[in-house]
Amino acid sequence: MYCMNSVASISNTVAKHHLEVRGSNFLSGQIKISGAKNSALVLMAATLLTEEALFLKNIPSLTDINVMSELLSSIGVRIERKSNEISLTARDLLQSELPYKLVHALRASFVCAGPLLARIGEVSIPLPGGCRIGNRPIEEHIRGLEALGASVSIEKGVVKAKLPKNKKKLKGAHIKFNCQSVGATETILMAATLAEGRTVLENSAQEPEIQDLANMLNSMGAQIRGAGTKEIIIEGVEKLNGCNHTVIPDRIEAGTFLIAAAITRSSISLTPVIPEHLEAVFKKLRECGCLINTMGDSVKITPNEITAVDVTTSPYPGFPTDLQAPFMALMTTAKGTSKITETVFEKRMQHVSELNRMGSSIKLLGNTALITGVPQLTGTSLSAGDLRASAAMVLASLSAKGVSKIIGLDYLDRGYERMEDKLKKVGADISREKITISANKNSKEGFKPLTPQSIQQEVA
Numbered sequence: 001m002y003c004m005n006s007v008a009s010i011s012n013t014v015a016k017h018h019l020e021v022r023g024s025n026f027l028s029g030q031i032k033i034s035g036a037k038n039s040a041l042v043l044m045a046a047t048l049l050t051e052e053a054l055f056l057k058n059i060p061s062l063t064d065i066n067v068m069s070e071l072l073s074s075i076g077v078r079i080e081r082k083s084n085e086i087s088l089t090a091r092d093l094l095q096s097e098l099p100y101k102l103v104h105a106l107r108a109s110f111v112c113a114g115p116l117l118a119r120i121g122e123v124s125i126p127l128p129g130g131c132r133i134g135n136r137p138i139e140e141h142i143r144g145l146e147a148l149g150a151s152v153s154i155e156k157g158v159v160k161a162k163l164p165k166n167k168k169k170l171k172g173a174h175i176k177f178n179c180q181s182v183g184a185t186e187t188i189l190m191a192a193t194l195a196e197g198r199t200v201l202e203n204s205a206q207e208p209e210i211q212d213l214a215n216m217l218n219s220m221g222a223q224i225r226g227a228g229t230k231e232i233i234i235e236g237v238e239k240l241n242g243c244n245h246t247v248i249p250d251r252i253e254a255g256t257f258l259i260a261a262a263i264t265r266s267s268i269s270l271t272p273v274i275p276e277h278l279e280a281v282f283k284k285l286r287e288c289g290c291l292i293n294t295m296g297d298s299v300k301i302t303p304n305e306i307t308a309v310d311v312t313t314s315p316y317p318g319f320p321t322d323l324q325a326p327f328m329a330l331m332t333t334a335k336g337t338s339k340i341t342e343t344v345f346e347k348r349m350q351h352v353s354e355l356n357r358m359g360s361s362i363k364l365l366g367n368t369a370l371i372t373g374v375p376q377l378t379g380t381s382l383s384a385g386d387l388r389a390s391a392a393m394v395l396a397s398l399s400a401k402g403v404s405k406i407i408g409l410d411y412l413d414r415g416y417e418r419m420e421d422k423l424k425k426v427g428a429d430i431s432r433e434k435i436t437i438s439a440n441k442n443s444k445e446g447f448k449p450l451t452p453q454s455i456q457q458e459v460a
């Protein structure tokens with residue numbers, strides 16, 4: 001069933017939105033980059049480690065942030081938001097059970113297991129389950145919590161972790177992850193800050209969002225070294241204080257807009273960015289024919305003729321899996337044939353069929369796509385199946401001939417703050433249109449549920 005972003009009374013009409021893109025416009029000017037979603041979410045979860053208030057600045061306005069706020073409030077965290085600032089106080093935690101509905105809506109919420117267990121000695125959190133891009137198991141999170149001395153059980157789809165009876169705190173340990181997992185590194189890093197003694201995390205993920213988390217935890221009084229490398233060392237402390245922290249800029253949003261410039265053969269600049277966070281992306285954009293100039297916390301891209309390059313995704317500092325779909329959209333009109341291989345998530349190629357509906361020529365062989373560039377795509381109705389696939393649809397539509405109509409904005413709004421406004425500001429012809437859909441009632445079956453197809457028919 002397709003989730004709805006604004007629901008009129010389900011009598012017989014439903015209001016939805018789609019994006020309408022009239023392609024082939026050149027872009028020019030500067031785009032402001034928002035705070036990083038994948039950092040803000042875990043920084044908010046870290047509030048569970050202290051009784052004192054956390055003040056976070058540069059928080060993006062995204063539906064995922066709203067869900068994390070709702071989840072934290074549901075267990076007693078007091079939250080105040082004012083534009084892109086948020087204060088969180090977890091003094092009076094009411095419970096250690098996290099509600100299924102919210103955990104299911106936001107996989108990232110599983111990282112709350114670490115700080116809650118470390119702070120109050122127990123946590124009960126539903127298994128987040130897989131999603132459209134992969135099975136996304138969490139055994140590395142559980143292995144880490146068990147290594148810190150917790151007893152963990154899974155009953156009826158709920159993970160229950162607690163300290164052994166006679167223990168007041170988790171105990172530091174040497175943990176080697178079987179895979180470089182961003183979420184597992186974050187969960188165990190947070191739990192270890194309040195554990196007894198030293199914890200060493202080997203084969204940790206090295207993403208900038210983990211560095212941002214460690215920087216904030218250290219300003220709360222934690223003792224963390226090596227974040228951003230494969231080995232992180234944490235000396236447990238008695239308690240953590242509150243702090244003020246500004247979220248780093250979103251490197252994935254920045255990468256998406258750099259590709260928007262390349263795909264429309266336009267020169268634009270972005271600010272603020274942290275250039276080193278984008279090295280792998282700059283490398284591929286330069287390889288395929290773009291000039292990239294960085295000046296302090298700004299970057300300017302000037303594309304020339306775009307030629308095909310091969311890309312393989314991998315954990316940071318490799319090419320980010322979150323930019324695989326947007327980069328594939330670029331390769332659909334590049335000169336020559338490119339190969340894109342996805343190694344991080346096993347089901348992250350759903351955008352291929354939609355891009356082929358626009359006239360691109362992509363063959364899929366397992367987790368590798370072979371893309372033969374075509375002169376231009378043609379606008380059509382598109383349905384996005386996940387967050388980054390939805391961004392790829394927008395980018396492809398910007399360069400296409402004619403009009404595209406994109407549904408699935410629930411996904412887009414999870415990770416991109418007012419994307420169409422930012423693109424409009426630099427000259428894109430794009431708008432968010434309301435569509436009112438009558439859920440057709442026929443005599444025999446009553447209301448027929450809405451599906452991407454029925455919405456597609458309405459949009460077409």
Ligand code: EPZ
Binds near residue numbers: 041136140183345
């Ligand atoms: C984070 O997800 C990001 N989400 C993802 O961004 C991003 O794609 C991913 O890292 C990789 O960079 C947030 O930060 C909220 P992982 P996470 O654990 O932590 C396997 C977006 O578009 N694995 O690093 O869930 C897993 O199945 C989102 O913004 C295990 O096998 O990713 C995957 O194949 C999508 N066992 C790989 O590791 C485990 O216990 C990487 O997953 C944990 C993970």
